[in-house]
Amino acid sequence: MLVRNVRPWGRDAVDLELADGRIGGIAPHNPDLPVAAGIDGRGQLALPAFSDVHVHLDSTRIGLPFREHTGAPGVWGMMLNDRNNWRHAEVPLPERVEGTLRRMIAHGTTRVRSYAQIDVDCKLEKFEAVLAAKEKLAASVDVQIMAFPQAGLLLEPGTVPYLEESLRLGATVMGGIDPCHLDRDPVRHLDIVFELAEKYQVDVDIHLHEPGHLALFSTELVMERTRALGMEGRVTLSHAYELGNISEAATARVMEGMGDLDISWATVAPATSGRQFNLAAMTSAGIRVGLGEDGQRDYWSPYGDCDLLSRTWQLAFTHGLRQDELIEHAAAIATWGGAGIMDRGLARLGSTTDRPGLAVGDRADLVLLAGETVTSAVMDRGSDRTVIHDGRVVADQLELA
Structure with missing residues (x-):
């Protein structure tokens, strides 16, 4: 297939030849074709x-009427709000999950890492809904499913066997959450997470909302296990925003x-x-940085619209980015950065350029976007888009092909 007259990253117009799911050739645009x-x-x-590497498909309310937000503050209060309402x-x-994933594809996302909450209340029901959507839309999107103990690993007896069963059934990432703050036993929490990851040869992703030095302590324990088990390149910290609020020396040490x-x-x-974490400094330190939308208008918050281009704007805005180079770097994080988390065979971003x-x-x-420059596309977030996955068009003008 030939894709004529496009500007890679806003550069000069070219014609792209696609073959066998790859870019087979690039030539200056020939207007006589x-x-x-x-x-x-x-x-x-x-x-x-786009690559959305942090989304909770299992709690989505995309496409449903807005509802009053009834969640109490904190992770446990929000979790209970979801538990009391999602059924x-x-x-x-299953329909909500599939519909949300379809909308994400239509907006340009072809790689997704989704959480699937597993606990003694929902058991494997949420995991099965995400798995069904993954299998149904496999031709249009790559989905990794994380076995996620949203309610902790230790607070409710019987949680761990359900998590292990999801790994047997196809989850490819083992999740953890706030080892100190939620379960209040970081050693046991992380031992379980890494033991299951090692047993089933899956990646690890730790949800970390913990404040300051608790977050630092949990991170040091994660690093210790990563090194001891030889799991370099297979571990992700999600959120972990408080690591930017410890001392500059400690933050630099964590980044290194x-x-x-x-x-x-x-x-x-x-x-x-x-x-905020300094995105340029993290890239310079060799850290893979990816972007996600988190919840999608769910029982945690009313935010989320299935559009990672909108979240790219938010990334640039919350980090105070104004220069074109840095806003384009945010777009590189939202696309290639997340892809490199899901596939460690891809090279890390080397710099902000x-x-x-x-x-x-x-x-x-690929995603084709209207815009004079990458920065203008991020600012305008238009609907004129074409989405290509494995060399074929899977969506156009926000509609699936």
Whole structure:
């Protein structure tokens, strides 16, 4: 397939030849090509497709009426709000999950790492809903499912066997959450997480909302286990925003350790009261940084619209980015950065000027966007989009093909 007249990362117009799911050739745009030859990019921007590496598909209310927010503060209060309400939604959970994933694809996301809450209340019901959507839409999107103990591992007896069963059934990431703050036994919590990950040869992703020095302590324990078990390149910290609020020396030490162990960071670009992690510094330290939307208009919050381009704008805004180079770097994080978390065979972003993903031999997962520049596309967040996955069009103008 030929994709004519597109501008990779806003550069000069080219024609892309796609073959066997890869970019097979790149040539300067030839305006004399027949109009019927392939896809007319109309001078649009071409970027790698978006990668949402932190989303809770299992709690979505996308497409349903807005409801009053009834959650109490804190992780446990929010979890109980979801637990008390998710079964009573207007549409069954499998339909909600599939509909949300379809909308994400339509907006340009072709790689997704989704949490699936597993506890003694929902058991495997949420996991099965995410698994069904993954299998149904496998031709249009890559989905990794995380076995996630949203209610902790130790607070409710019987949780761990359900988590292990999900790993047997196809979950490819083992999750953990606030080892100190929630379960109040970080050693036992992380022992279980890493033991299951090692047993089933899956990645680890630790949800970390903990404040300051608790977050630092949990992170040091994660690093210790990553090194001891030889799991370099297989561990992610999600949120972990408080690591930017400890001393500068401690933050620098954490970043150096994450880079050395190839521990990645997934952010949802929250508005925090303290310092944000410096994205340029993290990239310079060799840390893979990815972006996600978190919840989608669910029982935790009314935010989320299935559009990672909107969340790219939020990433740039919350980090105070204004220069084109840095806003484009935010777009690189939202696309290639997340892809490198899901597939550690992909190179890490090397600097704030690195614009990978559109070279000969790269996977033909692309999103075509209207915009004069990458920065303008992030600011305008238009609906004129074409989404290509494995060399074929899977969505156009926000509709699945």
